[in-house]
Amino acid sequence: KAVRPQIFARFSTVAEPSSRQHNPPRVPNLIGGAFVDSQSSESIDVINPATQEVVSRVPLTTNEEFRAAVSAAKQAFPSWRNTPITTRQRIMLKLQELIRRDTDKLALNITTEQGKTLKDAHGDVFRGLEVVEHACGMATLQMGEYAPNVSNGIDTFSIREPLGVCAGICPFNFPAMIPLWMFPVAVTCGNTFVLKPSEKDPGASIMLAELAMEAGLPKGVLNIVHGTHDTVNAICDDDDIRAISFVGSNVAGMHIYSRASAKGKRVQSNMGAKNHGIVLPDANIDATLNALVAAGFGAAGQRCMALSTVVFVGDSKSWEDKLVERAKALKVSAGIEPDADLGPVISKQAKERVCRLVQSGVESGARLLLDGRNIVVPGYEDGNFIGPTILADVTADMECYKEEIFGPVLLCMQAGSLEEAINIVNKNKYGNGAAIFTSSGAAARKFQTEIEAGQVGINVPIPVPLPFFSFTGSKASFAGDLNFYGKAGVNFYTQIKTVTQQWKDLPGGSGVSLAMPTSQ
Numbered sequence: 001k002a003v004r005p006q007i008f009a010r011f012s013t014v015a016e017p018s019s020r021q022h023n024p025p026r027v028p029n030l031i032g033g034a035f036v037d038s039q040s041s042e043s044i045d046v047i048n049p050a051t052q053e054v055v056s057r058v059p060l061t062t063n064e065e066f067r068a069a070v071s072a073a074k075q076a077f078p079s080w081r082n083t084p085i086t087t088r089q090r091i092m093l094k095l096q097e098l099i100r101r102d103t104d105k106l107a108l109n110i111t112t113e114q115g116k117t118l119k120d121a122h123g124d125v126f127r128g129l130e131v132v133e134h135a136c137g138m139a140t141l142q143m144g145e146y147a148p149n150v151s152n153g154i155d156t157f158s159i160r161e162p163l164g165v166c167a168g169i170c171p172f173n174f175p176a177m178i179p180l181w182m183f184p185v186a187v188t189c190g191n192t193f194v195l196k197p198s199e200k201d202p203g204a205s206i207m208l209a210e211l212a213m214e215a216g217l218p219k220g221v222l223n224i225v226h227g228t229h230d231t232v233n234a235i236c237d238d239d240d241i242r243a244i245s246f247v248g249s250n251v252a253g254m255h256i257y258s259r260a261s262a263k264g265k266r267v268q269s270n271m272g273a274k275n276h277g278i279v280l281p282d283a284n285i286d287a288t289l290n291a292l293v294a295a296g297f298g299a300a301g302q303r304c305m306a307l308s309t310v311v312f313v314g315d316s317k318s319w320e321d322k323l324v325e326r327a328k329a330l331k332v333s334a335g336i337e338p339d340a341d342l343g344p345v346i347s348k349q350a351k352e353r354v355c356r357l358v359q360s361g362v363e364s365g366a367r368l369l370l371d372g373r374n375i376v377v378p379g380y381e382d383g384n385f386i387g388p389t390i391l392a393d394v395t396a397d398m399e400c401y402k403e404e405i406f407g408p409v410l411l412c413m414q415a416g417s418l419e420e421a422i423n424i425v426n427k428n429k430y431g432n433g434a435a436i437f438t439s440s441g442a443a444a445r446k447f448q449t450e451i452e453a454g455q456v457g458i459n460v461p462i463p464v465p466l467p468f469f470s471f472t473g474s475k476a477s478f479a480g481d482l483n484f485y486g487k488a489g490v491n492f493y494t495q496i497k498t499v500t501q502q503w504k505d506l507p508g509g510s511g512v513s514l515a516m517p518t519s520q
């Protein structure tokens with residue numbers, strides 16, 4: 001049956017918790033322009049991590065429904081790719097206006113389903129909105145190249161054309177930003193899209209799709225299917241899907257990368273991280289400590305750009321005590337509370353995993369400078385909260401260092417020199433980002449040149465690049481060769497066609513030559 005998503009959105013964020021608990025709404029799929037409830041009787045509860053309240057239920061989409069979504073996208077492709085690029089851009093222009101209009105609603109939904117603070121949820125929406133703004137200039141971004149008279153009377157030009165049906169598979173930690181890294185770029189390039197949001201917080205994707213349709217995106221251009229492994233595998237195997245954008249963990253990302261590339265698809269796979277910040281003794285103490293605390297504990301450490309490991313070089317090790325003082329001052333509470341600095345982690349299982357990794361660090365000899373594992377938040381006693389936690393004297397062989405923790409836990413290591421610190425970072429398998437804090441230009445330049453990480457911060461914690469650049473994770477943090485958004489993103493969602501044309505009065509009677517044509 002058709003479902004009106006406005007009603008869904010209202011239910012999932014504003015309805016009284018007690019009425020939601022009684023009858024949580026099912027999250028609709030979006031197929032061929034209609035928001036429809038799945039026929040599947042199986043669903044997963046979407047749980048507010050601050051309260052354990054069931055916010056909504058996500059269906060495990062049936063195979064028939066999945067096929068219907070792909071076929072709607074396939075059917076919509078020919079006319080959408082022929083829709084003028086200016087029209088496609090204008091839809092994005094309208095979409096960015098509507099996202100601004102509804103930012104508060106989107107943010108409230110994100111806080112309810114994902115747990116981050118309302119202010120942080122606004123940032124989640126805004127960083128995605130910037131990609132939509134960038135997509136408004138697609139005509140320029142997608143331009144090809146032209147070389148006149150490459151041979152006598154012959155010109156060559158290349159054009160970038162859309163691929164067809166593309167798909168996106170999303171993680172839980174940025175319910176708005178990451179879908180917005182994907183579909184606005186893909187569809188403005190002329191592709192059609194099938195999006196699979198995270199089953200943990202699908203509400204923002206539905207609200208964004210609703211706005212995209214209000215902005216004028218034709219039926220079938222954007223489709224949404226919910227589910228988990230089976231839906232993901234169906235996306236990897238489907239012959240009509242040409243490209244997959246994935247963001248999430250390494251286990252899922254490498255599985256998707258190999259399964260889908262074996263079927264000949266393009267894949268861009270952004271995965272896990274262990275981002276290091278190197279602190280030199282000449283850094284500005286105040287600004288550095290603030291940056292470490294914000295990037296280590298913001299979003300409860302559940303950002304792929306979280307700064308999870310600090311390497312203190314030489315004397316800066318004595319700053320650990322000050323770091324602890326600042327971390328202690330942070331307020332842990334439900335994201336909906338105006339004074340909260342950090343909210344809960346996404347699930348009880350995630351909390352258990354984080355606590356286990358902290359414990360393993362302690363057992364292998366790390367010093368627990370701050371322990372947030374037993375925090376109780378008044379009024380939210382059932383929430384999955386972990387307070388800021390700091391482990392010092394961490395070494396590279398510890399499990400807590402080798403694994404991505406993805407919680408509000410900062411590991412402190414030490415190095416005798418910048419050289420040694422750079423070696424520590426480069427030996428780590430991940431390569432999402434790394435930062436240095438120093439007042440020495442020479443040290444910063446050495447770091448920038450020698451560090452093996454995709455995103456480099458100098459006196460800033462790891463930045464998520466603005467959309468005119470690309471998100472450039474490397475090593476185990478990325479698989480594929482065309483990154484998300486920016487020029488690389490446009491290249492990912494388009495293929496090059498090279499045209500060679502000859503327009504001249506052909507001289508008669510020159511005969512046929514079977515030799516390899518050469519330019520002259």
Ligand code: NAD
Nearest residue numbers: 170171172197198228229232248249252270271272273304
């Ligand atoms: P996840 O891998 O558990 O889930 C991501 C998506 O993959 C979900 O839609 C899920 O349904 C699906 N999935 C999960 N396991 C699967 C499997 N075995 N087979 C097929 N599909 C599967 O990730 P998450 O917990 O939602 O997100 C957190 C992870 O995402 C962290 O590792 C974080 O570093 C990473 N992340 C990376 C970036 C980046 O840009 N590098 C950005 C955000 C998050």
